Amino acid sequence: MDDSSNIRPDKRQSYTYDMFLYSMGEGLDEMEEFQEWLSYLQDEKIYGFEASRQGPQSSKIQISRADGEKLEVLNFAHYNYLGLGHHSEVIKAAQDAVEKYGLGAASAPPMSGTNSIHKILEEALISFYGLQNYGVSLFTSGFGANVGTIQAFVQPGHHVVMDEYAHMSILEGAKASGANLHYFRHNDMESLAQILEKICQNRNRVLVCVEGVYSTNGNYGRIKETVELAKKFGAFTLVDEAHSSLLAGDKGRGVAEMQGVLEQVDLHILTLSKSFSGVGGALIANEKITRYVNWYAKCRLFSCSLDPGVTGGMIKVLELARGSEGDKRRKKIVENASYFRSLLKGKVDIGSSETWIVPVIFGPEKLTLGLYDFVQRKGLDVSVMQFPAVPKNEARMRIFITSEHSREQIDQAAQIVLETANHFNF
């Protein structure tokens, strides 16, 4: 093809229906296109993604953008919700663990990669949940916890039914399992019932997958009703509490606890990189399930165990989160989120947010890159999302509130959001 015949669009606004670049053919066209796009944005100094943090994920940080520019920003772009990732006792616990066990586990968990520190974390999690005959499967990521659990729990011929806003890792697990896939409309019990009615007649295993808090909207999943419906049809439920464990519920055991169905949920999935401040994931379920998953989740069996340092740190996080420190921080994050929403409500569209994740919907996808750059330069770092991760014309900033944000920082962040809304006319 003659390059001179190309009519190039404005790369600040270009997007595809699929967002991800693909290409048929033998050439590496999609990679070249992507490289060209990135280089353009970096040369124009409007690329806000991949900015490196110069310290821990705290409320105010310095970032170094891909173009080399350094900015001081209020950090509302991370999910160290309870701020325990840089707590002095947590750091000390991680250091002690590294000293005792070394840097890596050097083997997969069922083989020789389980250190005594992993067993301590498992026991702490079981004790935290306080459920009889329950076990834990630890994974090296929250993504892996969903993929591995679902791939092990259902097989070809079985069914996975997902909320349409379920996380990519749930979808990837469902795909890896070879089971039949179904989507129901977001939080819509009628839509779920219609699917279950159809597929549960075949007396086959059915797994319904939902989330405690949906990360694009910041709203709660209807866990209680989902569990009741699933039980009625003989289906199992998986609840991903990635954005709600240590946060929702009286004791921080998630939305399942908050809605009074902790014991009725079959599979609890935790992400250890959010409120737990480390990295990894966990399945909490009946022991006979976790024992099986320990061996049959391929991404667990064929992957090295959690590193001891992070594991040691997370044991301390759990200890703090279970105590008065956790109660105090849980109360604070709820207050902070409620205060932040009150500053924005009626002035910008925050959708159906009712938690510590507050979307600010600005609409057209073509604004995303420019807006992200603008917000960062105003001194606020957030996360941005657009179609197809969210519906068309509902592109948004996603703002993570933590217990560590001060009133003043929240006021400043809200002010920048409103200035941005004024500037971009939404």
Add this chain to the structure above:
Amino acid sequence: MEFRIEELRSSGEYHIWSFDFAFSSSLEISTQQIKSVLPPNIHPMEIRPGVSLLNISVFDFTGESHTLTQSCVEIIVGIHILPHLGLAKELPKMSLFLLQMGATTTEFLNSPDAVDVQPFIKKPLQVEIDRENISVECCDHKGEKIFLMQKQNNSPVYSPDLFYIQTFCNQGDSLYSGGVFLESNKFEHQKKSHPIGKFHNHSFFQGIDVENLDTSDCYIQTWSKPGSQGTEFYTPFKQY
């Protein structure tokens, strides 16, 4: 955008067609259902595992458009597929495999500028467009119903746009690629509220069972502001 449109106009590379209404819907359809109509080296763009998109588009070309003297409606049925960026004029908003096309005038169907290697049905279609309610009813030359397609959103906000669509079609074992730039004052949405119409199992759909589609599962819908002028910059197909 103005500059780019001028570039397209003056490049001399394109057949330029004017339309004063266009309407397009992409319906969710099982990949199983459409796989058999795609050539082996063309792959559907799945929005979810096992779910592809069937596109139905309508263009109301004005008279004296390009080489035409009469106004004419063109109907396109296509499937969203993976693009081939090496053959594209620019990053395409979407790539379509053209499954079946039709037009309402013999002038259009006999024009070598309009009909090249695309899979056109030879007899003129009968098409009724209700611009006020945004709906299109399409029948074959004998009056047999093919589809009724309606809008699914009552609050359009139109804005000017220019984008590129890559197209593919086949003739026998040969595969062809082309593309169009479309410029219009358009509205695009994803609001699902009710069925978008009725599609009949007519041969126009090449054996795909469209009658049992849940037409409320319309993934995306676009239409241009009725009466506003839009332009199609069309590149003839080349064998791929």
